[in-house]
Amino acid sequence: xxxxxxxxxxxxxxxxxxxxxxxxxxxxxxxxxxxxxxxxxxxxxxxxxxxxxxxxxxxxxxxxxxxxxxxxxxxxxxxxxxxxxxxxxxxxxxxxxxxxxxxxxxxxxxxxxxxxxxxxxxxxxxxxxxxxxxxxxxxxxxxxxxxxxxxxxxxxxxxxxxxxxxxxxxxxxxxxxxxxxxxxxxxxxxxxxxxxxxxxxxxxxxxxxxxxxxxxxxxxxxxxxxxxxxxxxxxxxxxxxxxxxxxxxxxxxxxxxxxxxxxxxxxxxxxxxxxxxxxxxxxxxxxxxxxxxxxxxxxxxxxxxxxxxxxxxxxxxxxxxxxxxxxxxxxxxxxxxxxxxxxxxxxxxxxxxxxxxxxxxxxxxxxxxxxxxxxxxxx
Amino acid sequence: xxxxxxxxxxxxxxxxxxxxxxxxxxxxxxxxxxxxxxxxxxxxxxxxxxxxxxxxxxxxxxxxxxxxxxxxxxxxxxxxxxxxxxxxxxxxxxxxxxxxxxxxxxxxxxxxxxxxxxxxxxxxxxxxxxxxxxxxxxxxxxxxxxxxxxxxxxxxxxxxxxxxxxxxxxxxxxxxxxxxxxxxxxxxxxxxxxxxxxxxxxxxxxxxxxxxxxxxxxxxxxxxxxxxxxxxxxxxxxxxxxxxxxxxxxxxxxxxxxxxxxxxxxxxxxxxxxxxxxxxxxxxxxx
Numbered sequence: 001x002x003x004x005x006x007x008x009x010x011x012x013x014x015x016x017x018x019x020x021x022x023x024x025x026x027x028x029x030x031x032x033x034x035x036x037x038x039x040x041x042x043x044x045x046x047x048x049x050x051x052x053x054x055x056x057x058x059x060x061x062x063x064x065x066x067x068x069x070x071x072x073x074x075x076x077x078x079x080x081x082x083x084x085x086x087x088x089x090x091x092x093x094x095x096x097x098x099x100x101x102x103x104x105x106x107x108x109x110x111x112x113x114x115x116x117x118x119x120x121x122x123x124x125x126x127x128x129x130x131x132x133x134x135x136x137x138x139x140x141x142x143x144x145x146x147x148x149x150x151x152x153x154x155x156x157x158x159x160x161x162x163x164x165x166x167x168x169x170x171x172x173x174x175x176x177x178x179x180x181x182x183x184x185x186x187x188x189x190x191x192x193x194x195x196x197x198x199x200x201x202x203x204x205x206x207x208x209x210x211x212x213x214x215x216x217x218x219x220x221x222x223x224x225x226x227x228x229x230x231x232x233x234x235x236x237x238x239x240x241x242x243x244x245x246x247x248x249x250x251x252x253x254x255x256x257x258x259x260x261x262x263x264x265x266x267x268x269x270x271x272x273x274x275x276x277x278x279x280x281x282x283x284x285x286x287x288x289x290x291x292x293x294x295x296x297x298x299x300x301x302x303x304x305x306x307x308x309x310x311x312x313x314x315x316x317x318x319x320x321x322x323x324x325x326x327x328x329x330x331x332x333x334x335x336x337x338x339x340x341x342x343x344x345x346x347x348x349x350x351x352x353x354x355x356x357x358x359x360x361x362x363x364x365x366x367x368x369x370x371x372x373x374x375x376x377x378x379x
Numbered sequence: 380x381x382x383x384x385x386x387x388x389x390x391x392x393x394x395x396x397x398x399x400x401x402x403x404x405x406x407x408x409x410x411x412x413x414x415x416x417x418x419x420x421x422x423x424x425x426x427x428x429x430x431x432x433x434x435x436x437x438x439x440x441x442x443x444x445x446x447x448x449x450x451x452x453x454x455x456x457x458x459x460x461x462x463x464x465x466x467x468x469x470x471x472x473x474x475x476x477x478x479x480x481x482x483x484x485x486x487x488x489x490x491x492x493x494x495x496x497x498x499x500x501x502x503x504x505x506x507x508x509x510x511x512x513x514x515x516x517x518x519x520x521x522x523x524x525x526x527x528x529x530x531x532x533x534x535x536x537x538x539x540x541x542x543x544x545x546x547x548x549x550x551x552x553x554x555x556x557x558x559x560x561x562x563x564x565x566x567x568x569x570x571x572x573x574x575x576x577x578x579x580x581x582x583x584x585x586x587x588x589x590x591x592x593x594x595x596x597x598x599x600x601x602x603x604x605x606x607x608x609x610x611x612x613x614x615x616x617x618x619x620x621x622x623x624x625x626x627x628x629x630x631x632x633x634x635x636x637x638x639x640x641x642x643x644x645x646x647x648x649x650x651x652x653x654x655x656x657x658x659x660x661x662x663x664x665x666x
Binding site: 128131132135136139140143151152153154155156158182183184186187188190191213216217219220222 | 440557560577
């Protein structure tokens with residue numbers, strides 16, 4: 001099992017000129033440590049205009065800086081927003097390929113279409129069309145990476161024959177993913193042969209159905225890229241504390257802060273009656289449940305022993321990777337975040353080596369159901 | 380109460396109402412919008428649909444059935460079976476699972492109805508064939524897990540193809556490079572379309588007859604001699620459908636053959652004159 005970390009780059013008010021810089025600098029130090037400790041991936045979101053929640057609008061810039069300071073950790077665009085009025089697909093392909101080159105082939109290419117009115121409306125995009133836009137982009141981009149003469153005549157973008165440069169160093173191209181927060185998208189990821197990048201900060205039980213559908217359908221997929229990426233990357237929390245009480249107090253504060261801030265986002269489904277966003281009409285529900293959701297069973301927030309148990313739930317559900325939010329709004333002091341990463345690497349990671357996971361798989365499924373099942377919930 | 384399981388799906392399957400009623404399949408109607416005018420699929424006459432498809436400046440938008448309609452379908456289905464299996468698949472941008480699942484949560488909470496919602500990975504006419512197979516299994520007294528397992532096992536042999544008489548509707552949709560991705564420029568040629576969760580062009584020919592021949596060849600290859608439920612569909616082209624049904628009877632081992640008009644989901648991309656084929660091996664309990 002592989003473990004990663006991810007960043008929203010949340011920055012709480014009041015702001016100064018230094019607020020964002022401080023967030024980025026702390027994040028960079030955490031990434032350098034994560035690389036040394038053996039974490040497999042770091043992902044950064046692409047969000048626009050979301051005050052406090054995310055000041056991470058240019059992941060390829062931040063990840064290029066991370067590439068220069070690290071050696072092994074994979075760098076994930078989580079995600080590149082594939083909407084032509086926001087990002088021309090050729091520019092997405094160019095920037096991603098360049099990041100792949102400068103990182104020595106460490107790019108994980110995540111795709112998606114945005115979920116808030118603030119972002120989609122900010123670029124004057126019709127929400128009903130974003131799924132189709134994404135679909136065009138994810139089919140065009142692998143061709144740009146692998147063909148010397150690319151031409152496209154689409155509903156949402158067109159271009160005459162051009163050689164889109166540079167080409168990525170990974171051959172034939174970096175692994176492709178899509179952000180999955182609804183069961184529909186899990187199925188669509190599988191049909192297209194791309195990785196399922198869970199973006200619901202959930203528990204193993206939340207992911208059970210998504211993963212089962214994904215696994216079944218991807219066996220018979222029609223891949224959009226040159227190869228099938230059949231991996232599942234789940235998203236959750238991480239705070240590996242000194243003991244259960246300290247972990248719940250510190251980790252719980254960050255989780256609570258996240259759900260509070262997320263509840264103030266204007267989800268598209270909550271403001272615009274789009275058939276393409278019904279799964280997103282959740283802001284009110286999130287706000288009313290922020291406290292309940294903060295530390296649900298299965299979140300890897302606890303002592304190392306508790307986290308090992310929680311990670312076994314994830315293993316049982318069938319995910320290969322878990323990518324974790326390690327702080328939010330700097331609610332956890334930076335030094336404690338570093339210590340949490342160190343404890344996780346020292347005590348938890350050794351329990352999830354390939355050999356140990358294979359050994360447990362031979363013995364059959366664990367005797368747990370992964371906690372209570374919850375209805376679909378997006379963040 | 381005569382059986383353990385009853386089947387619900389949505390109207391994208393295009394099963395004739397009488398056949399669905401006979402098999403005990405409840406369907407929740409899709410929503411169809413021409414510009415700003417909305418229709419429930421069950422209130423949209425097929426002849427009227429194809430007339431408007433020709434005349435309207437924009438192709439219609441198809442949206443998932445409403446949760447309230449899924450709930451109604453679950454309540455009717457519960458009268459026939461102890462538990463409900465809802466078979467769906469997202470098509471293009473439709474939030475079908477979210478609608479079906481939301482209704483399932485309410486069905487459980489307010490009406491004590493157990494509903495299992497399954498994303499089958501196969502859509503439209505193929506999903507229709509799956510629903511028929513599942514309903515037949517249910518009528519034989521099969522349990523939920525047996526039906527789901529049989530569908531999962533059969534998935535590689537479940538498919539749907541359509542042979543239109545024009546590529547105008549794909550052009551009007553606008554995603555030309557996407558449709559030409561597997562086959563090169565269509566120019567004046569006719570597409571052979573496969574639908575799983577989306578519309579994909581998998582072949583092209585000068586005539587519809589050539590595409591029909593290719594469609595049957597693919598069906599024959601995928602079914603590999605298995606006995607199958609076959610649904611033949613058409614866009615205002617009953618004679619074409621009858622001819623295809625005769626050919627399908629000769630080429631495939633048809634346990635059941637259903638003829639039905641093609642609805643808005645695939646119809647909007649294919650247009651009048653289209654004939655299509657959806658199939659699923661006869662579903663059996665596996666050991």
